[in-house]
Amino acid sequence: xxxxxxxxxxxxxxxxxxxxxxxxxxxxxxxxxxxxxxxxxxxxxxxxxxxxxxxxxxxxxxxxxxxxxxxxxxxxxxxxxxxxxxxxxxxxxxxxxxxxxxxxxxxxxxxxxxxxxxxxxxxxxxxxxxxxxxxxxxxxxxxxxxxxxxxxxxxxxxxxxxxxxxxxxxxxxxxxxxxxxxxxxxxxxxxxxxxxxxxxxxxxxxxxxxxxxxxxxxxxxxxxxxxxxxxxxxxxxxxxxxxxxxxxxxxxx
Amino acid sequence: xxxxxxxxxxxxxxxxxxxxxxxxxxxxxxxxxxxxxxxxxxxxxxxxxxxxxxxxxxxxxxxxxxxxxxxxxxxxxxxxxxxxxxxxxxxxxxxxxxxxxxxxxxxxxxxxxxxxxxxxxxxxxxxxxxxxxxxxxxxxxxxxxxxxxxxxxxxxxxxxxxxxxxxxxxxxxxxxxxxxxxxxxxxxxxxxxxxxxxxxxxxxxxxxxxxxxxxxxxxxxxxxxxxxxxxxxxxxxxxxxxxxxxxxxxxxx
DNA sequence: TCGTTTATGTTCGCTTTTGCTCGAAATCGA
DNA sequence: TCGATTTCGAGCAAAAGCGAACATAAACGA
Numbered sequence: 001x002x003x004x005x006x007x008x009x010x011x012x013x014x015x016x017x018x019x020x021x022x023x024x025x026x027x028x029x030x031x032x033x034x035x036x037x038x039x040x041x042x043x044x045x046x047x048x049x050x051x052x053x054x055x056x057x058x059x060x061x062x063x064x065x066x067x068x069x070x071x072x073x074x075x076x077x078x079x080x081x082x083x084x085x086x087x088x089x090x091x092x093x094x095x096x097x098x099x100x101x102x103x104x105x106x107x108x109x110x111x112x113x114x115x116x117x118x119x120x121x122x123x124x125x126x127x128x129x130x131x132x133x134x135x136x137x138x139x140x141x142x143x144x145x146x147x148x149x150x151x152x153x154x155x156x157x158x159x160x161x162x163x164x165x166x167x168x169x170x171x172x173x174x175x176x177x178x179x180x181x182x183x184x185x186x187x188x189x190x191x192x193x194x195x196x197x198x199x200x201x202x203x204x205x206x207x208x209x210x211x212x213x214x215x216x217x218x219x220x221x222x223x224x225x226x227x228x229x230x231x232x233x234x235x236x237x238x239x240x241x242x243x244x245x246x247x248x249x250x251x252x253x
Numbered sequence: 254x255x256x257x258x259x260x261x262x263x264x265x266x267x268x269x270x271x272x273x274x275x276x277x278x279x280x281x282x283x284x285x286x287x288x289x290x291x292x293x294x295x296x297x298x299x300x301x302x303x304x305x306x307x308x309x310x311x312x313x314x315x316x317x318x319x320x321x322x323x324x325x326x327x328x329x330x331x332x333x334x335x336x337x338x339x340x341x342x343x344x345x346x347x348x349x350x351x352x353x354x355x356x357x358x359x360x361x362x363x364x365x366x367x368x369x370x371x372x373x374x375x376x377x378x379x380x381x382x383x384x385x386x387x388x389x390x391x392x393x394x395x396x397x398x399x400x401x402x403x404x405x406x407x408x409x410x411x412x413x414x415x416x417x418x419x420x421x422x423x424x425x426x427x428x429x430x431x432x433x434x435x436x437x438x439x440x441x442x443x444x445x446x447x448x449x450x451x452x453x454x455x456x457x458x459x460x461x462x463x464x465x466x467x468x469x470x471x472x473x474x475x476x477x478x479x480x481x482x483x484x485x486x487x488x489x490x491x492x493x494x495x496x497x498x499x500x501x502x503x504x505x506x
Numbered sequence: 507t508c509g510t511t512t513a514t515g516t517t518c519g520c521t522t523t524t525g526c527t528c529g530a531a532a533t534c535g536a
Numbered sequence: 537t538c539g540a541t542t543t544c545g546a547g548c549a550a551a552a553g554c555g556a557a558c559a560t561a562a563a564c565g566a
Contacts, residue, residue: 003305004523005272022543032525037544053532053543112268123379126397133300133312139404141394141412144379151392155412159394162408275553285515290554306523306553 006031006039011048014058021055077231080252081205082106085169085229088203088250091115093166096195097125099150099188100171102205104128110135119163121156121191123149138163142191152187157194168199172206174215179222179241182215189217201226208232222247259284259292264301267311274308327460330484333505334458335359338422338482341456341503344368346419349448350378352403352441353424355458357381363388372416374409374444376402391416405440413447421452425459427468432475432494435468442470454479461485475500 006029013028014020025036040056043049049056081102086109089095094117095110097103107125110116116135120126126139140159142151170192174182181204183189196202202225211234222228222238223245231253234242242249259282266281267273278289293309296302302309334355339362342348347370348363350356360378363369369388373379379392393412395404423445427435434457436442449455455478464487475481475491476498484506487495495502 003303003310005305005308005310007305008271008310033543034526034545035524038524041545123376123392126376130397130399131311133399137397137399138408139376139392139394139397141392141408144383144390144392146383146386146390155391155394155415159408159412286553287516287555288514291514294555 004039006036007043007048010039010043014049014056019052019055019057020049024055077207077253078102078105081207081229081231082109084250084252085203085205086110086113088227089113089116089167089169093117094119094163096120096160096163096165096168096199097122098168098170098192098195099145099148099152100205101148102171102207103169106169106205119160119165121151121160123151150188152185152191156191160191160194160198163198165195165199166201168195168202170195170202170204172204172210172215172219174213175206175210175222175238176214176218177235177238179238179245181219181222183217183219184215186217189219192219196220196224204228206230211235211238221245260296263292263296267302267309272305272308272310273302277308327462327484330460330506331355331358334460334482334484335362337503337505338456338458338480339363339366341480342366342369342420342422346370347372347416349373349413349416349418349421349452350375351421351423351445351448352401352405353458355424355460356422359422359458372413372418374404374413376404403441405438405444409444410447413444413451416451418448418452419454421448421455423448423455423457425457425463425468425472427466428459428463428475428491429467430488430491432491432498434472434475436470436472437468439470442472445472449473449477457481459483464488464491474498 010020010025022033022036022040026033029036040049040051044051044056047059050059078101082105085106089110091113092115097107097118097120099122103122104124107128110118110129111132113132114134117138118129118135119138119140121140121142123144126137129135129137140151140156142156143153145152172181173184176182183192204222204225206228208231222242225247227248227250228242229250229252231251233239233251234249239249263273263278275286275289275293279286282289293302293304297304297309300312303312331354335358338359342363344366345368350360350371350373352375356375357377360381363371363382364385366385367387370391371382371388372391372393374393374395376397379390382388382390393404393409395409396406398405425434426437429435436445457475457478459481461484475495478500480501480503481495482503482505484504486492486504487502492502
């Protein structure tokens with residue numbers, strides 16, 4: 001199969017938009033419709049896209065709608081938080097990336113970091129970082145959770161215990177006023193706790209929607225975190241607690 | 254300015270821009286197009302870049318040409334073998350699926366089996382079986398091998414040891430005349446051996462091309478297998494040995 | 507210093523890509 | 537259901553890009 005500059009770009013656009021049109025791409029690249037059609041035909045032959053009249057869509061199957069919607073939630077601030085977080089991850093270190101859409105955004109920002117060792121219990125993150133050939137990827141074992149591609153359970157915990165990370169990047173479902181991190185899934189809590197225990201530094205990436213929500217399972221106190229990346233100021237009481245604990249808060253946007 | 258000076262620079266530009274053009278680089282370095290072409294050819298041969306008409310792009314880890322080609326090889330008999338193998342896997346049992354294009358084909362045939370517990374060290378298989386909501390998927394941990402999505406290493410072996418499978422489905426790189434299963438990758442051998450040790454029954458899926466090939470690392474003897482699924486009769490001597498060992502041979506097509 | 511190796515420049519057919527045209531197929535609206 | 541419109545893919549010619557071969561210049565080693 002032949003290769004063009006356009007192919008990777010087309011795929012990226014398709015991933016972002018969910019679909020591409022022949023006309024739109026032709027204008028975007030400044031080439032004729034015919035050329036784009038040829039591109040799409042080739043990409044479809046390679047099973048990278050699925051051809052439809054007037055354009056192409058992502059190949060069906062693996063996508064989880066509910067999850068995809070969540071992924072698109074709050075996209076701009078998620079990107080900004082991810083960028084800020086990635087900026088504090090030096091090259092050449094060992095990183096754990098936990099389940100979650102926010103941590104996936106961080107993974108995307110790590111695509112050009114060099115010499116990382118990334119351990120993850122998130123299949124999506126492994127798939128994202130495959131493109132960064134300058135980083136070693138280790139996948140923890142575990143039971144595959146279809147809803148979000150996460151790996152959870154005892155196997156996951158046992159594997160994580162075999163490592164010591166320079167930095168762990170985690171998300172959470174909710175944050176309590178008293179500084180506790182909460183999660184919906186009890187299975188994930190054990191994993192998150194183990195991650196925190198095995199890491200020198202721990203970064204939390206969580207947007208403001210987590211402030212006003214609650215969840216049943218307690219992961220840990222924010223005292224255990226080095227830095228929190230978020231998009232709106234923390235409630236005053238919580239901000240004061242973080243200051244006392246030495247937990248940095250990085251505000252983006 | 255010599256070649257050795259340009260190469261790292263070219264890579265740096267490629268990392269930053271995502272792509273490089275022959276013309277742009279020629280101007281940037283003040284050399285002729287031909288010189289840049291030579292540079293890019295060398296970088297592409299070293300898998301640092303991917304050559305395209307007019308320049309080069311970052312290698313996309315997901316597109317492993319060699320692997321994609323291998324996947325398309327012998328497709329019809331691969332499908333037939335996979336179908337025969339899946340037919341002998343009862344519903345409601347625990348199955349291990351190893352790395353390999355043949356085992357992936359088996360996974361596709363298992364999409365409508367119910368109540369399976371599938372353990373795999375192959376990311377592709379996990380992605381395939383996500384669509385079968387009636388089966389539990391467990392992914393072993395391990396280092397991700399970009400070339401084929403396989404998970405290998407000690408973590409993988411440790412995880413596998415925690416299970417006992419009703420059936421294991423494995424592939425191999427080659428089969429020796431004396432009935433030994435061989436593999437190219439020494440890291441994969443330990444994994445395969447552990448799989449065999451932890452399984453009540455072991456199925457091998459391997460087309461005839463494996464008969465006339467050789468590989469350096471020994472996995473096990475075919476004596477350890479319950480059944481072999483293949484597309485052409487085994488060499489006579491090997492067939493006799495299998496009969497002695499009680500290893501069934503299932504011929505498809 | 508001289509011969510050898512390596513990097514670069516130049517030229518020239520050859521291949522790939524692109525744009526264009528046209529008949530066929532798919533989609534849409536009534 | 538049928539016709540109008542859009543989209544598609546094949547074939548062809550022009551243009552851009554390519555690699556091979558050879559010449560030249562610089563770097564290297566004895």
